[in-house]
Amino acid sequence: MTEYSQQSMSREDLIAALSQDITPVRRVRPREGAVLIGFATIIVSIASIALTGWWSGLLTGEASGYFLITNGLLLVLGAASTAALVKSALPRVGPRASAPFWGAGMLAILPLGVIINLLSGRGNHAYNGLNDPFALHCTAASLGAAALVAIATVLWLRRGAPVSLERAGWLTGLAAGSLGTLAYGITCPLDTFSHVGLWHIAPVAIAAFIGRLAVPPMIRW
């Protein structure tokens, strides 16, 4: 954009210069953004399996319902956020998808459930969750995976022209946080309600806030 500075030329001169330099462009297609983010998630999942090992319990039926529900919700939130995110790279005036934020609300029920369990006095699992020795490891590993997915989303947004930077920041955090946590989460053999309900959800919330703060300056145009 600095190539054409309007300070020193009239509008007619600017239009003439822009027209003279016109070249065919390849359209920015939301589908390509979704493929890029999906591909990044697969790469991160493979890297996660390579680094921490494959947990066979996922396929043998050993995994608890909480594990399956949590990772299923992460997948749905990741898909909804990605769909909204790739569309947000194209300028538009019109209705905006609210599904990612409802999805995030649904996901928040899990830690809320753990807390209610804790307050009800019947929450041995919840106490275990709060004193979980693997809490930091799972949170950090999920955030590391999320960071790699976030790189793909930011690269995509920079190709486009997002006009609502704060929203794009939230969506980046939600998409990268949920997909990154999912990519790491499928290798984590800890499947209690308190563990997945707290430490596989916290990275999504943290990533969303980091996305809101860090992404807008990177995608401003």
Add this chain to the structure above:
Amino acid sequence: MIADEPTLARLMMAAQEGDRAATNVLLSEVGLWLERYFRRRLPPHQIDDLVQDVLIAFYTKRATWDPSRAFLPWLAAIARYRWVDHLRKVYKHDGKELMEEDAVEDSEEEVVLARVSLDRLFRQLPQKQSEVIQLVKIGGLSISEAADKTGQSESLVKVNIHRGLKKLATLVEDAD
């Protein structure tokens, strides 16, 4: 007479394919559309700068228009985005007021067309915020003059401008 939506969309498709003549016509038409879009929402002496700024953004980001979608809402989103950015920056060094004699006489229809989208954004702000933004950022009043006129303290005027511009930035995609 500014070209209509189907004509602009056809020109845009040709521009995306690298057609120079179509690009030249399109940029001229878009320039006229933007001039009307920003009228009354900026002091006249700033309109051409912003129109050129948007033309450059429009040109640089032309790959983001999808021919299966309407052209003007896409253009309006870019225009709103650059307008909010402009409001944030422009009065840092320039305090020229919008003078009555600068105002352009328009037919009622033109005024409505030119103002509707940006006015809708303003209407979504709390009245205290939109009032001080219009007085300071568009009318060119100083903070203290706006404070006197509205009865708000100078600090409150600054806070309301800051919060209002922040909110405007989040409303760029809102439908008319």
